[in-house]
Amino acid sequence: MWRGFDIVVAALVLLVVLPFLVLLAVVLYASDPGPIFFAHRRVGYRGRQFDCFKFRSMKVNGEAILREHLRADPEARREWEETQKLKSDPRVTPIGAMMRKLSLDEFPQLINVLTGDMSIVGPRPIVETEVQRYGPHFEYYCLVRPGLTGLWQTSGRNDTTYQQRVAMDVSYVERKSLMLDTWLLCKTVPAVVFARGSY
Numbered sequence: 315m316w317r318g319f320d321i322v323v324a325a326l327v328l329l330v331v332l333p334f335l336v337l338l339a340v341v342l343y344a345s346d347p348g349p350i351f352f353a354h355r356r357v358g359y360r361g362r363q364f365d366c367f368k369f370r371s372m373k374v375n376g377e378a379i380l381r382e383h384l385r386a387d388p389e390a391r392r393e394w395e396e397t398q399k400l401k402s403d404p405r406v407t408p409i410g411a412m413m414r415k416l417s418l419d420e421f422p423q424l425i426n427v428l429t430g431d432m433s434i435v436g437p438r439p440i441v442e443t444e445v446q447r448y449g450p451h452f453e454y455y456c457l458v459r460p461g462l463t464g465l466w467q468t469s470g471r472n473d474t475t476y477q478q479r480v481a482m483d484v485s486y487v488e489r490k491s492l493m494l495d496t497w498l499l500c501k502t503v504p505a506v507v508f509a510r511g512s513y
Contacts, residue, residue: 341409438466
Protein backbone atom coordinates (compact mmCIF):
# COMPACT_ATOMS: atom_id res chain seq x y z
CA MET A 315 0.00 0.00 0.00
CA TRP A 316 2.72 2.48 1.01
CA ARG A 317 4.76 1.89 -2.13
CA GLY A 318 1.74 2.39 -4.37
CA PHE A 319 0.87 5.60 -2.53
CA ASP A 320 4.43 6.89 -3.04
CA ILE A 321 4.51 6.07 -6.76
CA VAL A 322 1.13 7.66 -7.51
CA VAL A 323 1.84 10.87 -5.57
CA ALA A 324 5.40 11.25 -6.90
CA ALA A 325 4.33 10.67 -10.52
CA LEU A 326 1.43 13.12 -10.30
CA VAL A 327 3.52 15.85 -8.67
CA LEU A 328 6.34 15.33 -11.18
CA LEU A 329 3.94 15.66 -14.12
CA VAL A 330 2.48 18.89 -12.73
CA VAL A 331 5.76 20.62 -11.83
CA LEU A 332 7.98 19.32 -14.67
CA PRO A 333 7.74 22.49 -16.84
CA PHE A 334 8.60 24.63 -13.81
CA LEU A 335 11.54 22.37 -12.93
CA VAL A 336 12.94 22.69 -16.46
CA LEU A 337 12.70 26.48 -16.19
CA LEU A 338 14.34 26.39 -12.76
CA ALA A 339 17.19 24.29 -14.14
CA VAL A 340 17.79 26.83 -16.92
CA VAL A 341 17.83 29.72 -14.43
CA LEU A 342 20.16 27.80 -12.13
CA TYR A 343 22.66 27.09 -14.91
CA ALA A 344 22.52 30.66 -16.22
CA SER A 345 23.19 32.13 -12.77
CA ASP A 346 26.00 29.72 -11.83
CA PRO A 347 27.33 27.52 -14.68
CA GLY A 348 28.16 24.00 -13.60
CA PRO A 349 26.28 20.80 -12.75
CA ILE A 350 22.54 21.37 -12.34
CA PHE A 351 22.03 18.39 -10.07
CA PHE A 352 23.86 17.29 -6.95
CA ALA A 353 23.91 13.73 -5.64
CA HIS A 354 24.90 13.07 -2.05
CA ARG A 355 25.22 9.69 -0.33
CA ARG A 356 22.54 9.21 2.33
CA VAL A 357 21.51 6.39 4.64
CA GLY A 358 18.15 4.88 3.82
CA TYR A 359 15.83 1.98 4.51
CA ARG A 360 17.49 -0.83 6.50
CA GLY A 361 20.69 1.21 6.63
CA ARG A 362 21.38 0.96 2.90
CA GLN A 363 23.11 3.94 1.30
CA PHE A 364 21.79 5.67 -1.81
CA ASP A 365 22.40 8.78 -3.92
CA CYS A 366 19.99 11.50 -2.82
CA PHE A 367 19.31 13.98 -5.65
CA LYS A 368 18.90 17.74 -5.34
CA PHE A 369 19.20 20.81 -7.50
CA ARG A 370 22.68 22.17 -6.83
CA SER A 371 22.36 25.10 -4.45
CA MET A 372 26.05 25.45 -3.60
CA LYS A 373 29.18 26.62 -5.35
CA VAL A 374 31.08 23.90 -7.20
CA ASN A 375 34.00 24.00 -4.72
CA GLY A 376 31.64 24.00 -1.74
CA GLU A 377 33.47 21.44 0.39
CA ALA A 378 36.75 23.37 0.25
CA ILE A 379 34.88 26.58 1.13
CA LEU A 380 33.24 24.87 4.12
CA ARG A 381 36.52 23.48 5.46
CA GLU A 382 38.19 26.89 5.32
CA HIS A 383 35.16 28.63 6.86
CA LEU A 384 34.99 26.20 9.78
CA ARG A 385 38.73 26.47 10.33
CA ALA A 386 38.60 30.27 10.47
CA ASP A 387 35.34 30.71 12.43
CA PRO A 388 35.05 28.84 15.78
CA GLU A 389 31.41 29.92 16.23
CA ALA A 390 30.46 28.50 12.83
CA ARG A 391 32.36 25.31 13.68
CA ARG A 392 30.33 24.90 16.89
CA GLU A 393 27.10 25.50 14.99
CA TRP A 394 28.08 22.90 12.38
CA GLU A 395 29.06 20.31 15.00
CA GLU A 396 25.74 20.78 16.81
CA THR A 397 23.32 20.87 13.87
CA GLN A 398 25.25 19.87 10.70
CA LYS A 399 23.92 23.14 9.20
CA LEU A 400 24.89 26.81 9.03
CA LYS A 401 22.44 29.71 9.02
CA SER A 402 24.99 31.77 7.07
CA ASP A 403 26.51 29.16 4.76
CA PRO A 404 29.22 30.63 2.50
CA ARG A 405 28.83 27.73 0.06
CA VAL A 406 25.27 28.63 -0.96
CA THR A 407 24.72 30.64 -4.15
CA PRO A 408 22.10 33.46 -4.28
CA ILE A 409 19.71 31.38 -6.41
CA GLY A 410 20.51 28.42 -4.16
CA ALA A 411 19.45 30.37 -1.07
CA MET A 412 16.10 31.12 -2.69
CA MET A 413 15.60 27.47 -3.66
CA ARG A 414 16.43 26.30 -0.14
CA LYS A 415 14.09 28.83 1.44
CA LEU A 416 11.20 27.39 -0.58
CA SER A 417 12.53 23.79 -0.59
CA LEU A 418 12.67 23.86 -4.40
CA ASP A 419 16.11 22.22 -4.37
CA GLU A 420 14.52 19.00 -3.10
CA PHE A 421 12.13 18.38 -6.00
CA PRO A 422 14.60 16.01 -7.77
CA GLN A 423 14.10 13.67 -4.82
CA LEU A 424 10.84 12.69 -6.51
CA ILE A 425 13.13 10.50 -8.64
CA ASN A 426 14.39 8.88 -5.42
CA VAL A 427 10.78 8.18 -4.47
CA LEU A 428 10.04 6.55 -7.84
CA THR A 429 13.17 4.37 -7.61
CA GLY A 430 12.22 3.21 -4.11
CA ASP A 431 15.06 4.84 -2.17
CA MET A 432 12.77 7.37 -0.51
CA SER A 433 9.13 7.83 0.43
CA ILE A 434 6.89 10.88 0.11
CA VAL A 435 6.63 11.04 3.93
CA GLY A 436 9.34 9.92 6.35
CA PRO A 437 12.37 11.03 8.35
CA ARG A 438 14.80 13.44 6.74
CA PRO A 439 17.56 11.43 4.96
CA ILE A 440 20.79 11.51 6.97
CA VAL A 441 24.46 11.13 6.05
CA GLU A 442 26.63 8.36 7.48
CA THR A 443 28.38 10.69 9.94
CA GLU A 444 25.01 11.38 11.59
CA VAL A 445 24.33 7.73 12.44
CA GLN A 446 26.23 7.89 15.73
CA ARG A 447 24.17 10.90 16.81
CA TYR A 448 21.02 8.79 16.60
CA GLY A 449 22.50 6.25 19.02
CA PRO A 450 20.04 3.45 19.86
CA HIS A 451 17.31 5.33 17.97
CA PHE A 452 19.00 4.59 14.64
CA GLU A 453 17.13 1.28 14.48
CA TYR A 454 13.87 3.24 14.27
CA TYR A 455 15.24 5.35 11.41
CA CYS A 456 16.08 2.17 9.46
CA LEU A 457 12.54 0.80 9.70
CA VAL A 458 11.12 3.21 7.09
CA ARG A 459 12.29 4.99 3.96
CA PRO A 460 13.45 8.59 4.44
CA GLY A 461 10.94 11.11 3.13
CA LEU A 462 10.56 14.26 1.10
CA THR A 463 8.47 15.63 3.93
CA GLY A 464 7.71 14.48 7.44
CA LEU A 465 7.22 15.39 11.07
CA TRP A 466 10.52 17.30 11.38
CA GLN A 467 10.12 19.01 8.01
CA THR A 468 6.71 20.41 9.04
CA SER A 469 7.52 21.19 12.69
CA GLY A 470 10.11 23.93 12.56
CA ARG A 471 12.93 22.20 10.67
CA ASN A 472 16.14 24.07 11.44
CA ASP A 473 14.52 25.92 14.35
CA THR A 474 14.60 22.64 16.29
CA THR A 475 17.58 20.98 17.98
CA TYR A 476 19.14 17.81 16.63
CA GLN A 477 17.85 15.86 19.64
CA GLN A 478 14.32 17.10 18.92
CA ARG A 479 14.67 15.98 15.33
CA VAL A 480 15.69 12.47 16.40
CA ALA A 481 12.74 12.35 18.80
CA MET A 482 10.39 13.37 15.97
CA ASP A 483 11.76 10.60 13.74
CA VAL A 484 11.15 8.02 16.48
CA SER A 485 7.65 9.39 17.10
CA TYR A 486 6.82 9.23 13.38
CA VAL A 487 7.94 5.60 13.03
CA GLU A 488 5.96 4.57 16.13
CA ARG A 489 2.79 6.30 14.89
CA LYS A 490 3.11 5.75 11.12
CA SER A 491 -0.27 5.48 9.40
CA LEU A 492 -2.01 6.63 6.24
CA MET A 493 -3.90 9.23 8.28
CA LEU A 494 -0.67 10.63 9.75
CA ASP A 495 1.00 10.76 6.32
CA THR A 496 -2.01 12.58 4.85
CA TRP A 497 -1.97 15.08 7.72
CA LEU A 498 1.76 15.73 7.25
CA LEU A 499 1.27 16.21 3.50
CA CYS A 500 -1.39 18.83 4.24
CA LYS A 501 0.97 20.58 6.67
CA THR A 502 3.77 20.61 4.08
CA VAL A 503 2.19 23.27 1.84
CA PRO A 504 1.97 26.04 4.47
CA ALA A 505 5.35 25.02 5.93
CA VAL A 506 6.96 25.53 2.50
CA VAL A 507 5.01 28.67 1.59
CA PHE A 508 5.91 30.38 4.86
CA ALA A 509 9.46 28.90 4.82
CA ARG A 510 9.25 27.86 8.47
CA GLY A 511 12.70 27.01 9.81
CA SER A 512 14.29 26.80 6.35
CA TYR A 513 17.72 28.10 5.38
